[in-house]
Amino acid sequence: MQDLTFAYVEADGGFSGAGSAFDLLESRMGTLQGRKMYGVVYFDDPVRYLACLLLDDEHSDDLGLERTMVPGGGYARALVRDWETRISELPDIVSQLQTDIVRAGLAVDPHRPMLEYYRRIDELLIMLPVLPE
Secondary structure, rough: OOOOOOOOOOOHHHHHHHHHHHHHHHHHHOOOOOEEEEEEEOOOOOOOOEEEEOOOOOOOOOOOOOEEEEEOOOOOEEEOOOOOOOHHHHHHHHHHHHHHHHHHOOEEEEOOEEEEEEEOEEEEEEEEEEEEO
């Protein structure tokens, strides 16, 4: 994956504040149509969660928000359908993805964040960064 640039709202309280952060982010937009929304998770202590809007050639307005860049590279992925009804399962899905990475002889890159890409209203793509072989 290439480098990604985002406009973001940082969630208060990590994961527990994600919904409020996305509400604030979305309130800045006239429409969500055609916009790509991500969650960017830094597993620091404490965990940092950023509700993000992808900035690209088509949509470059940062809505007056701060910007951040996530370096590109390899990512392992897990697709979660009907994610809103499965929020309690997401930690287990991430844990399984980590296990799958190790079983494949790879390692999670500790210097890049985990990404949550909201592909559609009912599809979430969880992406963990992988170190190059």
